[in-house]
């Protein structure tokens with residue numbers, strides 16, 4: 001089984017994430033770049049499948065800025081076999097559809113892929129849409145938003161939690177699956193894993209190397225305005241000395257909130 | 259004006275229009291002429307049209323789709339693509355639910371359209387439809403538009419409160435179309451979420467009471483629910499509370515959970531990590547109860563109580579009850 005795991009480099013969510021008010025792009029340098037947590041969980045799911053005794057080649061794919069090559073080392077250290085980093089100046093500020101087009105064409109170029117495994121939502125874009133777009137572009141089923149997943153050589157089954165229902169689904173491979181954060185947390189790379197990663201490769205692909213050019217008949221989404229909202233400021237804080245519940249009730253009543 | 263805005267009806271597995279449908283119609287009406295698209299089982303067109311009128315649709319397109327419940331996402335996308343070809347809309351508005359988002363994504367990929375995800379509003383300028391987004395937890399307001407063609411927009415739950423008046427006799431058109439044959443996942447079982455209670459829906463609620471790890475146990479989490487019921491509020495939770503099994507994943511508020519913007523948000527035993535704040539800091543009034551004076555939640559609270567929630571909250575509930583009686 002050939003599994004491609006889609007991961008994204010994102011600004012660390014624990015840092016202050018900022019947007020450049022001129023370009024509308026995320027100011028990546030203001031917050032340390034890291035592998036998105038949900039992508040790590042997807043790698044973990046692929047590794048766990050292999051550790052249950054199945055044959056699996058695990059290839060990690062990411063489209064992102066130059067720093068992504070270094071970030072992908074962690075995926076290799078966790079145990080992925082190889083990594084592909086798609087990097088091209090033409091992709092700076094790429095919208096969701098362009099991202100999905102590039103990633104789908106990378107999957108085609110890798111070839112003979114049985115499963116694309118993604119996170120349900122990235123922590124910076126939080127669009128939750130790239131995997132579904134990829135499945136349309138590849139002509140594959142979207143087995144997305146899964147809280148559980150089991151695989152055979154030719155099919156998958158899983159549980160999808162939508163807003164109003166728990167839905168059991170099945171799909172024939174090849175398919176695009178995405179997982180939610182109810183999947184187990186990722187392992188930490190071991191020392192042996194880190195050493196082994198040095199012998200593995202991160203392939204860097206430009207669009208020219210992929211032999212891919214964006215179609216002109218496809219519309220793009222552009223940012224037409226960005227503005228910062230004033231930061232929230234703290235109001236009153238009281239220390240409970242026995243009557244804080246009463247004071248809080250008074251606050252809510254005076255404000256007309258109850 | 260005079261341009262068509264296609265609205266995708268969100269229909270529950272039980273066949274009832276979700277509240278989002280009326281809101282999307284109202285939003286569509288502010289920028290153009292709404293046309294409601296409903297994907298229905300064969301022979302149900304007339305019944306569907308009637309209820310579509312009751313949520314305010316004047317013009318309805320019905321696509322009857324054999325076995326539309328058996329396949330995931332693809333039937334909806336087939337219907338959306340047919341409807342887009344039929345009415346050439348300036349924008350397509352779809353609820354930003356899991357199903358809605360994915361239908362939007364597939365539609366955009368299929369017809370080569372630009373997509374705007376999780377919009378909190380739509381506007382129209384000289385060049386067309388513009389979607390408004392609130393990003394990084396409301397720290398920024400961003401507007402996006404398509405270079406050309408329709409803009410496919412998914413709209414955040416509860417982003418808009420307005421409703422349009424109900425319509426007695428909507429103008430209904432039945433569209434027939436052959437399925438695209440795109441490979442799809444199959445739905446083998448649907449279990450309706452029975453935790454949906456009499457409480458207001460988290461997304462879009464006017465008041466939200468959320469509990470965190472500070473509640474200590476699933477049993478104690480009942481205190482959050484008790485206060486919520488006293489305030490007629492929805493119940494939310496931090497990720498730590500969800501991970502610990504105090505609350506359901508659908509109750510999570512934050513970056514990877516629900517984004518809420520209620521008039522009142524009460525955070526009980528929640529430290530206020532950035533990822534939690536990302537989902538609630540646009541609330542009108544924020545109240546926090548936490549025993550740690552240095553908890554970051556106090557940086558954004560309008561009213562903070564440093565204290566033990568197990569003392570403060572019961573007293574608050576008693577006060578509110580006393581006032582009511």
Ligand SMILES: Cc1cc2nc3c(=O)[nH]c(=O)nc-3n(C[C@H](O)[C@H](O)[C@H](O)COP(=O)(O)OP(=O)(O)OC[C@H]3O[C@@H](n4cnc5c(N)ncnc54)[C@H](O)[C@@H]3O)c2cc1C
Pocket residue numbers: 013037038123469470471472473495496497498499510511512513514515516526527528529530531532533534537547548549550553565566567568
């Ligand atoms: C990629 C990513 C995405 C994430 N997404 C989300 C998200 O969507 N939502 C989210 O919430 N988190 C999210 N997190 C997790 C987040 O970083 C925090 O770990 C989480 O919000 C902490 O939850 P908490 O405040 O309940 O727990 P804690 O941080 O442990 O805080 C518990 C608080 O309770 C207080 N307390 C304890 N006992 C009492 C008492 N008796 N009375 C009063 N106060 C008491 C303590 O002082 C403490 O401040 C995400 C993290 C990552 C990395």
Ligand SMILES: Nc1ncnc2c1ncn2[C@@H]1O[C@H](COP(=O)(O)O)[C@@H](O)[C@H]1O
Pocket residue numbers: 006007008009036038039061062063064099103117118119120121122123125126127128129130131
């Ligand atoms: N630039 C990217 N490179 C690789 N994978 C991506 C990229 N963008 C999105 N994805 C995948 O799609 C998932 C959902 O992303 P999004 O639709 O942006 O919320 C992520 O968790 C990744 O698995």
